[in-house]
Amino acid sequence: xxxxxxxxxxxxxxxxxxxxxxxxxxxxxxxxxxxxxxxxxxxxxxxxxxxxxxxxxxxxxxxxxxxxxxxxxxxxxxxxxxxxxxxxxxxxxxxxxxxxxxxxxxxxxxxxxxxxxxxxxxxxxxxxxxxxxxxxxxxxxxxxxxxxxxxxxxxxxxxxxxxxxxxxxxxxxxxxxxxxxxxxxxxxxxxxxxxxxxxxxxxxxxxxxxxxxxxxxxxxxxxxxxxxxxxxxxxxxxxxxxxxxxxxxxxxxxxxxxxxxxxxxxxxxxxxxxxxxxxxxxxxxxxxxxxxxxxxxxxxxxxxxxxxxxxxxxxxxxxxxx
Numbered sequence: 001x002x003x004x005x006x007x008x009x010x011x012x013x014x015x016x017x018x019x020x021x022x023x024x025x026x027x028x029x030x031x032x033x034x035x036x037x038x039x040x041x042x043x044x045x046x047x048x049x050x051x052x053x054x055x056x057x058x059x060x061x062x063x064x065x066x067x068x069x070x071x072x073x074x075x076x077x078x079x080x081x082x083x084x085x086x087x088x089x090x091x092x093x094x095x096x097x098x099x100x101x102x103x104x105x106x107x108x109x110x111x112x113x114x115x116x117x118x119x120x121x122x123x124x125x126x127x128x129x130x131x132x133x134x135x136x137x138x139x140x141x142x143x144x145x146x147x148x149x150x151x152x153x154x155x156x157x158x159x160x161x162x163x164x165x166x167x168x169x170x171x172x173x174x175x176x177x178x179x180x181x182x183x184x185x186x187x188x189x190x191x192x193x194x195x196x197x198x199x200x201x202x203x204x205x206x207x208x209x210x211x212x213x214x215x216x217x218x219x220x221x222x223x224x225x226x227x228x229x230x231x232x233x234x235x236x237x238x239x240x241x242x243x244x245x246x247x248x249x250x251x252x253x254x255x256x257x258x259x260x261x262x263x264x265x266x267x268x269x270x271x272x273x274x275x276x277x278x279x280x281x282x283x284x285x286x287x288x289x290x291x292x293x294x295x296x297x298x299x300x301x302x303x304x305x306x307x308x309x310x311x312x313x314x315x316x317x318x319x320x321x322x
Contacts, residue, residue: 001042001043001112001113001312002042002043002112002113002114002115002116002308002311002312003042003043003044003045003103003106003107003111003112003113003114003115003116004033004039004042004043004044004045004115004116004117004118004308005044005045005047005099005100005102005103005115005116005117005118005119006026006029006030006033006044006118007046007047007095007099007119008026008027008030009092009095010026010092010095010096010119010120011023011026011027012086012088012091012092013086013088013089013092013093013120013121014084014086014088015084015086015134016084019084019134020134020257020258020295021120021121021122021134021293021295023120024297025120025294025295025297025300026118026120028297028298028300028301029118029291029300029301029304030118031301032301032302032304032305033304033305033308036305038309038314039305039308039309042308042312043112045099045102045103045106045112045115046102047095047098047099047101047102047103048095048098048102049091049094049095049097049098050094050095050097050098050101050137050142052064054097054098054101054142054145054146055094055097055137055142057142057145057146057149058128058137058138058141058142058145058172059126059128059129059137059138060128060129062129063128063129063130066078067089067090067093067131067136068090070085070090071085071086071087071088071089071090071091072087074087078131078136079130079131079132080131080132082132082133082134083131083132083133083134083135083136089121089136090136092120092121093121093136093137094137096117096119096120096121096123096137096139097119097123097137097139097142097143099117099119100117100119100139100140100142100143100288100290101142101143101146103115103116103117103143103288104143104146104147104151104243104245104288105146105151107243107286107287107288108147108151108153108243108286113285113312114276114279114285114286114287114288114289114311114312115287115288115289116248116288116289116290116291116304116307116308116311117139117288117289117290117291118291118304119139119290119291120291121134121135121136121137122134122135122139122249122291122292122293123135123136123137123138123139123140123141123142123168123247123290123292124138124139124140124141124160124162124164124166124167124168124169124247124249124292125164125166125167125168125193126138126141126168127167127168127171128168128171128172132167132168132193133164133167133192133193134293135168138168138169138172139290140158140160140166140169140245140247140290141158141168141169141172141173143245143288143290144156144158144172144173144179144245145172147242147243148178148179151243153242153243154178154242155178155179155180155239155240155241155242155243156178156179156180156241156242156243156244156245157179157180157181157182157236157239157241157243157244157245158173158179158180158181158182158244158245158246158247159182159232159236159244159245159246159247159275160181160182160183160184160185160246160247160249160292161183161184161185161246161247161248161249161252161268161271162183162185162247162248162249162251162252162292162293163185163186163191163249163251163252163256163258163259163261163293164185164186164191164192164193164249164251164258164259164293165183165185165188165193165195165196165212165214166181166183166185166196166247166292167193167195167196169181169183169247170183170195170196170200170210170212173202173206173209173210174200174202174203174206174210175202175203175204175205175206176205176206176209177202177205177206177208177209179206179209180209180210180211180235180236180239180241181202181209181210181211182210182211182212182213182232182235182236183196183211183212183213183247184213184215184224184227184228184232185212185213185214185215185252186214186215186216186217186219186252186259186260186261187214187215187216187217188214190216190217190260191259191260196212196214197212197214198212198213198214200212209239211231211232211235213227213228213231213232215227215261217260217261218260218261218262219261219262219263220262220263221262221263221264221266221267221270224252224263224267224271225267225270228271228274233274233278236278236282237278237281237282240282240283241282241283242283242286243283243286243287243288244275244278244279244283244286244287244288245287245288245289245290246275246287246288246289246290247289247290247292248289248290248291248292248307249291249292249293249294250268250293250294250299250300250303250304250307251292251293251294251295252267253265253268253294253296253299253300253303254299255296255298255299256293256294256295256296256299257295257296258293258295265299265302265303265306266306268303268306268307269306269307269309269310270310272289272306272307272310272311273310275287276310276311276313287311289307289311291304
């Protein structure tokens with residue numbers, strides 16, 4: 001069955017007043033799950049923090065030590081003001097990454113059919129040696145490295161549908177032919193972080209295992225459906241991964257304040273069904289999705305509810321179309 005990692009201890013990463021990536025995001029998801037009779041019965045995961053060994057598969061030790069010292073020393077942010085710190089930020093980021101690792105291990109071992117990790121802080125902007133875009137540790141990249149180096153899987157696919165390009169994830173694997181990275185996001189000419197152009201296709205041995213699908217502002221459900229059907233699905237089937245990870249940001253929703261894509265809630269349910277069916281077709285259903293962005297609380301609740309129902313093969317209650 002579908003498994004959920006949702007740990008309210010992750011509320012302790014305090015980003016301060018008015019920051020978009022605020023604790024209320026996780027609280028809103030928890031309320032949506034508790035209020036849905038079906039979702040409230042989902043199998044739950046518990047997890048400890050990611051180990052130093054886990055984190056070092058993606059991040060420089062000097063960066064990890066710098067992040068830890070900055071939290072302990074009361075620094076207000078690291079690398080950029082968009083990445084604020086509190087004394088527990090490093091601890092909570094490790095716990096978020098650990099939750100994703102626990103989900104991947106559970107699916108790999110057959111204890112869960114698939115899983116969703118409602119974690120914060122998000123991860124896909126975090127580079128090897130610096131924080132970016134609200135992200136400190138790259139949760140999905142750490143999980144993909146575990147799959148290759150500890151899980152015994154030869155090929156992993158990362159599908160990032162956050163509205164912002166997953167620069168950190170791309171850079172972690174752009175030379176690695178064993179990890180296919182596909183990101184569909186708003187055109188980088190108009191949106192942070194300014195990477196993810198179509199011509200970015202990987203480097204050296206990894207050339208051809210990066211697929212960027214930049215979308216113009218105002219793109220609709222149908223625009224996404226068409227490009228994913230024409231470009232993503234054939235590439236994924238050709239690559240034939242052993243495991244699929246999803247960077248599930250919900251900030252391409254029409255109501256989200258940080259971008260200009262016009263997706264409905266149902267679009268995220270359709271993308272979830274698409275990737276769930278793909279996983280069933282090519283990798284025995286092995287699929288873990290990980291929360292990235294999504295900053296309108298009502299839309300986030302609707303999207304996560306629809307995502308979880310679709311992950312489990314259930315039809316969700318009718319969401320409001322936006």
